[in-house]
Amino acid sequence: MATPSSYKHQEVEQKWYTYWMENNFFHSEINDKPSYTIVIPPPNVTGVLHMGHMLNNTIQDVLIRRARLKGYNACWVPGTDHASIATEAKVVAKLKAEGIKKTDLSRDEFLKHAWDWTHDYGGQILSQLKRLGASCDWDRLKFTMDDDMYDSVIQVFIDLYNKGLIYKGYRMVNWDPEAKTTLSDEEVIYEEQQGQLYYVKYPIVDSDEVLTIATTRPETIFGDTAICINHHDERFKHLKGKKAVVPIVNREIPIIFDDYVDMEFGTGCLKITPAHDENDKLIGENHNLEIIDIFNDDATLNAYGLEYEGQDRFEARKAFAQALSKNKYLIKTEDYTNKIGLSERTKAVIEPKLSEQWFLKMKDLAQPALEAVMKDESVKLFPSKFKNTYKHWLENVRDWNISRQLWWGHQIPAYYLKTKDGVDRTKFVVAKSHDEALKLAQDKFEKPDLTVKDLIQDEDSLDTWFSSWLWPMSVFDGIRHPDNEEFKYYYPTKDLVTGPDILFFWVARMIMAGYEFADQKPFDNVYLTGLVRDKQRRKMSKSLGNSPDAIGLIDEFGADGVRVGLLLSSAAGNDLLFDEALCQQGKSFANKIWNAHRLIESWKVNPDLPQSNYAKIGLEWYKYRLQQALEEIEDHYSKYRISDVLMTSYKLVWNDFCSWLLEILKPAYQQPIDAKTKSACIQLFEDNLKLLHPFMPFITEELWQNIKKRKSDEALIISQWPKQEDFDKDIIENFEITKEIITQIRSVRKSKNIPFKTAIDLKVENKENFTKDFDTIIKKLGQVSDLSYVKEQQEGTLSFSVKSNVYYIPVEGAIDVEEEKEKLQKDLEYYQGFLNSVEKKLSNKRFVDNAPKQVVDKEKQKQADALAKIETLKESLHALEK
RNA sequence: GGGUGCGUAGCUCAGUUGGUUUAGAGCAUCUGGUUUACACCCAGAAGGUCAGGGGUUCGAAUCCCUUCGCACCCA
Incomplete structure (x- = not known):
């Protein structure tokens, strides 16, 4: 079949x-x-x-x-x-x-x-x-x-409570009025929004003077408990000890002085609303200000909002601004862009709110975590650029608000004492169960007759x-x-x-x-x-609808194709610009591997056939080449450069294995192959499958099992990674030169319209004394019928050079001498320029004196190579000019 | 406003402690190809003032300063 x-x-x-x-x-x-x-x-x-x-x-x-x-x-x-x-x-x-x-x-x-x-x-x-x-x-x-x-x-x-690390406290928290819960700082997204800056007059008590403040949130005026001015602000020094009147509310509040206020911003006067702004709260604490919370849990105004009670904060803002305007308190409004915190989940505007929450002290916990990453590196981050961000956060860590006003989650194991008319939230015990809590409570509050019914568990859940x-x-x-x-x-x-x-x-x-x-x-x-983004660099999101259907992709390109597509261009920590074309590339790769297998499988073995020279050399080269790639792969893995591992494997299999090795081994049409070559080739193919398995588990297992019948304990998924062995670098290097010779032959064929099927002769002036081991490969892949060595220039031929070796291809008919000369001239210019830059270095005494010997030797080698090459090119040019 | 990171070929990125050529890869592009494994393919080619400027050095894409642009984090 x-x-x-x-x-x-x-x-x-x-x-x-x-x-x-x-x-x-x-x-x-x-x-x-x-x-x-x-x-x-x-x-x-x-x-x-x-x-x-x-x-x-x-x-x-x-x-x-x-x-x-x-x-x-x-x-x-x-x-x-x-x-x-x-x-x-x-x-x-x-x-x-x-x-x-x-x-x-x-x-x-x-x-x-x-x-x-x-x-x-x-x-x-x-x-x-x-x-x-x-x-x-x-x-x-x-x-x-x-x-x-x-x-x-x-x-x-x-445990943490008993260690004294968990405590209850009032904190300014991010309140999501829609979900009616606290959010962590990380669950708040800041967005720029166009708003208004309202300039409002506050009369001074016992004076005709007024102060003007600028605010983006006039509705919070109900919660004002002070006006704050910078100590150094000459304009307002005389107001020390005075009081101001909150407009419409008609409540008297102190005028206080603090360096916090920016003299340049707005009017230089800041209204202080400790219940609804983090900074105001701090100032409030320093100046012992009253705290007036004006909102209900759903961010409608409470009784402090007077006639606006029950109104939503944004409606109230409009209505109250109008009232201010009507009563001549509003001087003007200005357009103003500021950043607004939104709930990641509900998109509601976050209300800073003072509320009772559970907190975990972070400072001591953070210390070992900081050292583990920064000092001894017992935990390594890849890529390491994130260490800075990590350090910054841990050094400035704030206590963790761990309670959430939600039911779904781990209910906080704190039990409060009930009173006649409710719950005393100051009297509580922390315990694993209601029963244990009872025992603890009986001891703690010295009330042995307490029953289970006297305790009620905290309603909230943990973050x-x-x-x-x-x-x-x-x-x-x-x-x-x-x-x-x-x-x-x-x-x-x-x-x-x-x-x-x-x-x-x-x-x-x-x-x-x-x-x-x-x-x-x-x-x-x-x-x-990295984050996966679309081609336009936008984050993938449901609302944008730019996120492809994951399962659809797998259906279309196969799991292996999608896996390869995703990893092809995703260096750690770099965002990945997802493009379906990458999955197509993955799918094509799978198809390539499939066909490599199909080719090998199709080879009929003739047991009497001896191994050809080109097959022997080719297999030896690939064996080493695979080892070399394996070494690179191990290195990439050790640095978590996963996409580099994939690219190395991809090139190894597609270029080295398929394009070079299989082309070398491939018998002529419908000709058999020798047994040794086929089995060696299969073995190398199996090693390829192992290297690819982590990326393409399905197709590799499929082919592994197709190669021969395997028992379940011989499955690829549990086989053994290829062993790392020494490899002969010379053979790899020589093969690179061989590749260049073959490429040059192909290039000459193409430019001179010599079809691949037409066999050519090749004469070599082997000035480099390059090994002849690869000649059979050159003959096969270059479709060379006769390869011979010569000692002098060959006339009536097309030529090219590799290093200082010259290769001649005799052709029928005339050669375009001008074209050949031009080509040589261009090469010559390149190498002369190159030689120039090398010699500039070498003639610099300070370079020769200061640079390491290896570097200088390398430059000298370059110089020698370039000189030899130039000599060769000149000779060729000279020959053409005759 | 503060911090961090980035700017290399049309695109996405490598370039590992400064010294393998006058900077690499994959994709895309261009040219040629019905070479029976694969057109999900083969072969070949072209493409870059390494964001701009200045400095350190014998030597800079790489280190320092600065300008511009971008991204992310924090307030």
Whole structure:
């Protein structure tokens, strides 16, 4: 049965994925081999596979498959993240569509919906990853809300609380009025928005004078508790000790002096609203100002907003500005562009809000994490340019607000004492369970008759990152049972592959958690991928609709094609400009490999045939060439230059193997081949497949199994990476010269319209004393019928030179002497220019004295080569002029 | 406003501690090809003042300064 002339990925991929799964090749158990562990950055249960996941997981799969081939006990742990805010938003939206309000549900009822949602959609990305070929150990699948994972998070909270690192505090937080929750700084995106700067008059008490302030948010005037002026501002010095009146509100507030105020900006007078601005809050603290919170949780005004109570902040802004204007308090407005914080999830404008939250002290936790990366490099970042950003963040780390006003997530294990009319939020205990909390509370508050009913658990959940920072440990149950065998074997993990956008809120925190809870780093290396963008450099996003359908791509180009396409141009840390053409290139490559196999397979062996000289030399050369490439590949891998590994392998297989070796070995049409050559060629092809397997797992396994019948323990996925051996550099170098000779012959054929089928003669003036070993190859690939050596110039020939060797091709009829002369003249000019620059260096005494001997010798060699070449060219020119 | 990184062929990028040619690769381009493995192909060619300017050095794409442009992070 003939092999089809093109590779059909559709018929192959599912077959081998199933085969690998059935043979448990992805599964890892503790054994004698060294471990090589990767934990997946758990995708959100809300997500669908996008290009970022594809890139990220392809890289992980490349690393883990190579580790497997290199004989490590490779373990890639998959899993998903509960993504509290994103999931809760999705579930709320789904319920809303069904006419159910979250507020009408009990916590338990809501959570049931959330779990249903998670079970229905949560595994989507993972099943899509299987299409990509991801060789995860699916028996180890974890979810951040699994019981054991949940317990680990709670245990860590209690531990940190008992160490005094977790505290409750009032902080200015990023409040999302739509989701009604706090957001971390990282979940806020800043955008420039066109707004207005309002100039408002504040009368001075017991004076006819007025002060003018400029504000972008007139509605916050209700919360003003001071006017602030710079100490050095001569214009207002006389106002020390005076008071101003808040317009319309008619409340008297102090005029205070602080260097914070920029004299140049606006009017030099700043209104202070401590409840609604971070900087104002600091000034407020320094000056003991009153704090007036004017907003409800949904950012409508509360009773402090007087008649605007209940109005949304933006409506109130308009209405109140009008009132100010009507009462002659508003002097003017100006267009003003400022940056506004928006919620990453809901896109609502963030309201800075003072609220009670749980915080984790970061300073001490950050120290070992900083040292691990900056000092001893026990954790390495690739590319290392991210070290600066990492350092900057950790040195200026702020306490981590870990509470979220959400239900979906790990509920904070703090229990408050109930009172007659509510809850006393100052009296609480932190415990693993309600029962344990009761015991603690009875002791702490010295009330032995307290019952379970007297305690109520904090309603809030923990920030999602507060569970994912434990991920590399908790997936092996290392938090609850640090002495368990699996944890000791698989942890620390080897590589983490993720995007630089979560360097801080995930990577850095995992490193902190590793040292804090296991006294060990979580991973050796962090590979930071770039962002996947479209051709116009825009980020891929759902709203732009510029993100291609991942599964559609796999259908069209094959998983191998897409994997290659993604990696072809994605140096670590550099953004990848995704272009389907790259997937096409990947698909074409698969087809090329397929056809290489088809060619070799088609060769009929004649056992009586001796090995030809060209085959022997060709095979020897490729054997070394592969070793040379292997050395480069190892070097690239060690530096996580994955796309360079791919490019090196790509060129090795396409150029060296297919274009050179197979052309050398290929018997004449319908002629048989000798047995030795075919089997040696297959062996080299198998090595190629091994090198390519991490990138193109499907087609390589398919061909590996096509070459011959293999038992299950002989599958490519678990075979052995080619051994690194010494290689003969001379043969490789000589082959390069051979290639140049052949290329020159082809070039002459093309320019002189000599068809490839027409055999030519070649006469060589071997001034370089170049080896004759490759002559049979030159004859075969150059279609040379007679190759002979001569001692002098040959007339009536076309010629070219390689180094100082001259090659003559006798032709029928006249030679265009002028054309030949022109060509030689051009060459001559080039080499003379080259010689010039070399001799300039060599005639510089300081160069000869100061440069290392090797460098000078190299220049001398260059000089000698150039001189010989020039001599040759001159002779040729001279001959033509005769 | 502060910080970080970047600017090399039409495009995407290499260029690893300054010294392998007068700077490389892949793709795209151009020219030629029905050489029975592959047109998802083969062969050949062209293409760059290394953003601009200045400096250090025997020697700079590489180090320093500066101008311009871009990206990202933080406020």
